[in-house]
Amino acid sequence: MEFKSVAELFNKVERISSRLEITSLLADFYKKLNPEEAREFTYLLQGKILPDYYGYDFGVGEKMVEATIAFVTGYSAKDVESLFKKLGDLGLVAEELIKKRKQRALLFKKLSITEVYSTLKKIAEISGEGSVTLKQRYLGELLNNSSPLEARYIVRIVLDRMRIGIGDPTILDALSWSKVGGKELRPYIERAYNLCSDLGLVAESFLKNPESIREFRIEVFKPLRPALAERLPSAEEIIKKIGPCGVEYKYDGFRMQIHKKGREVRIFSRRLERMEHMFPDVVESARELPFEEIIFEGEALAFNEKENRFYSFQETMHRRRKYGIKEASKTWPLYVYVFDVMFKEGEDLTLKPFKERRKILEGIFPFKNLKRTHFKLANTAQDIVNMFNEAMEKNLEGIMAKDLNAPYTAGKREFAWIKLKKSYGKEMDTIDGVVVGYYLGTGARARFKFGGLLVAVYNEDMDRFETIAKVGSGFTEEEMKWFSEKLNEIKMEGPPNNLFYIMKPDFWVEPKLVVEIAYDNITLSSQHTCGFRNGKGYALRFPRFVRLRTDKGVYDITTSREIKEMYEMGK
Ligand code: ATP
Numbered sequence: 001m002e003f004k005s006v007a008e009l010f011n012k013v014e015r016i017s018s019r020l021e022i023t024s025l026l027a028d029f030y031k032k033l034n035p036e037e038a039r040e041f042t043y044l045l046q047g048k049i050l051p052d053y054y055g056y057d058f059g060v061g062e063k064m065v066e067a068t069i070a071f072v073t074g075y076s077a078k079d080v081e082s083l084f085k086k087l088g089d090l091g092l093v094a095e096e097l098i099k100k101r102k103q104r105a106l107l108f109k110k111l112s113i114t115e116v117y118s119t120l121k122k123i124a125e126i127s128g129e130g131s132v133t134l135k136q137r138y139l140g141e142l143l144n145n146s147s148p149l150e151a152r153y154i155v156r157i158v159l160d161r162m163r164i165g166i167g168d169p170t171i172l173d174a175l176s177w178s179k180v181g182g183k184e185l186r187p188y189i190e191r192a193y194n195l196c197s198d199l200g201l202v203a204e205s206f207l208k209n210p211e212s213i214r215e216f217r218i219e220v221f222k223p224l225r226p227a228l229a230e231r232l233p234s235a236e237e238i239i240k241k242i243g244p245c246g247v248e249y250k251y252d253g254f255r256m257q258i259h260k261k262g263r264e265v266r267i268f269s270r271r272l273e274r275m276e277h278m279f280p281d282v283v284e285s286a287r288e289l290p291f292e293e294i295i296f297e298g299e300a301l302a303f304n305e306k307e308n309r310f311y312s313f314q315e316t317m318h319r320r321r322k323y324g325i326k327e328a329s330k331t332w333p334l335y336v337y338v339f340d341v342m343f344k345e346g347e348d349l350t351l352k353p354f355k356e357r358r359k360i361l362e363g364i365f366p367f368k369n370l371k372r373t374h375f376k377l378a379n380t381a382q383d384i385v386n387m388f389n390e391a392m393e394k395n396l397e398g399i400m401a402k403d404l405n406a407p408y409t410a411g412k413r414e415f416a417w418i419k420l421k422k423s424y425g426k427e428m429d430t431i432d433g434v435v436v437g438y439y440l441g442t443g444a445r446a447r448f449k450f451g452g453l454l455v456a457v458y459n460e461d462m463d464r465f466e467t468i469a470k471v472g473s474g475f476t477e478e479e480m481k482w483f484s485e486k487l488n489e490i491k492m493e494g495p496p497n498n499l500f501y502i503m504k505p506d507f508w509v510e511p512k513l514v515v516e517i518a519y520d521n522i523t524l525s526s527q528h529t530c531g532f533r534n535g536k537g538y539a540l541r542f543p544r545f546v547r548l549r550t551d552k553g554v555y556d557i558t559t560s561r562e563i564k565e566m567y568e569m570g571k
Helices: 003-014 017-029 035-045 063-073 077-087 090-097 113-125 130-146 146-160 168-178 186-196 199-208 210-215 233-244 278-289 312-325 325-331 356-362 381-393 443-448 477-489 560-570
Strands: 228-231 245-252 254-261 264-268 293-304 334-346 370-372 374-377 398-402 413-421 428-437 451-458 463-471 507-509 512-518 522-525 530-533 536-540 544-548
Touching: 003 017, 003 113, 003 325, 017 035, 017 233, 017 381, 035 113, 035 228, 063 077, 063 090, 063 130, 063 146, 063 334, 077 090, 090 146, 113 130, 113 146, 113 278, 130 146, 186 199, 199 210, 210 334, 228 560, 245 413, 254 278, 254 312, 264 278, 278 325, 278 334, 278 370, 293 312, 293 356, 293 381, 293 560, 312 325, 325 356, 334 356, 334 530, 370 522, 374 381, 398 443, 428 463, 428 477, 428 560, 443 477, 451 530, 451 560, 463 512, 463 530, 522 560, 530 560, 536 560
Parallel strands: 228 413, 334 370, 463 536
Antiparallel strands: 245 374, 245 398, 254 264, 254 293, 293 334, 398 413, 428 451, 428 507, 428 512, 451 463, 512 544, 522 536, 530 536
């Protein structure tokens, strides 16, 4: 398949907002691909060349791309730069200048998906001395052979600025549609994805043999997509919802999924990035576990024995950076509080009920600095309250109530786990949103060229972002400066095409930055689109910026459905 068709498809999709139409276009496209191409195409659709946990980096900056465009088209670096200033998107610059290029290579060939994909992969893989020149050469070769439209997307991919705004739910639907003309197979495809976090691999396996997707298996070193917790306002509600349950402390640490095979150990973060380098002490303990293969999950945090208190995630990471990992782990040892085991010696444990998984867990942990979460059975709401009060005394965040009969709900936010935090109803609660636009400052803030953010949450059902708050407070001067610079880099001409909006910012930006926002309560507003019904959406009252959340990807943010639940809880 020619890459030209991919570029044409991306171009079409960029202009459509109907999810159904996009799904159908993608489904038709998948029908034309062989399994290997489907894998490559899926990664490109996600704006990647591999899942994030491979930890690749193109290592290609704007300056390098500008120079390559100049070299390939015969325009001067100055011409390229001034067009970039005008258009704000090097993809469009490449497109424009290739259209009018002054020179063309003698040898010119049509690009296939596989060729583009494997060259991009090579660009990401080259490192070390001389790599800049080589990367530039490969990119130059691609652009030399590109049509203007192909160049637009090649440049966007290497700069990690794909912008076509298709989330995983649409891709999962499209795969199912491509085989059965409906969503019937989506649950199986989705489960496969939740077990390996590699949508390219899932697409390839599915196209090879749609039936086999039902038997997709967990593999060590391919992280599962994390199970997520729902929330409820009180212990009574929890008992009403799931009956007698397991209750654990909720530790505010660093979530990690730990994989071991033989002597090799890998650690994946909440957003499934490799983290072994930050936690050699955890790697060392996990390596000694008496199993050939195991996957388990826990919350890591440092403990100060002198003060008998836990450090939060931020403090833990801060200490590790400031004093070095070795020193910090001596004075403030890091413990992992293990809360689930998903795989052991070739056996998938995710479908076993939690009470069985917990038994297995208790047979393995504690082991060295791998502890287990404090756990009790709760038969009544009072039991939950008692545990909650205990957690408060220990300066912890709250508790997690777990359905004893539920499987490990990989990739899903379900009532298998319910969080109850001290903040509900009383102090502040927060949501995680993505920045979709920003405002210029007035008065004293004018000098920072930053006056606030337009923030959106994610509607999974529609696969789009919906706005929920204009956030103008909570920023330090330093943060304002940082935002002003960073947002200026990711500015866009128009709104992201997967955003549903009414309120407009001064500038739109690519949805890339995840922020935690505190608020007083949730109200209805005609200006915001979250959960939009009868002319009104949900909005945060008195929103304040708390922090950036680099541990979450843009599709891991609070969903519109959660906001609706939180609104109902607040009432
Ligand atoms: P989420 O991870 O649900 O998107 P979040 O990152 O804002 O949201 P919270 O909503 O505060 O975090 O709570 C969920 C997180 O709590 C889990 O992702 C996990 O990291 C952490 N956690 C702490 N203790 C436990 C426990 N005992 N069992 C499960 N998760 C726990």
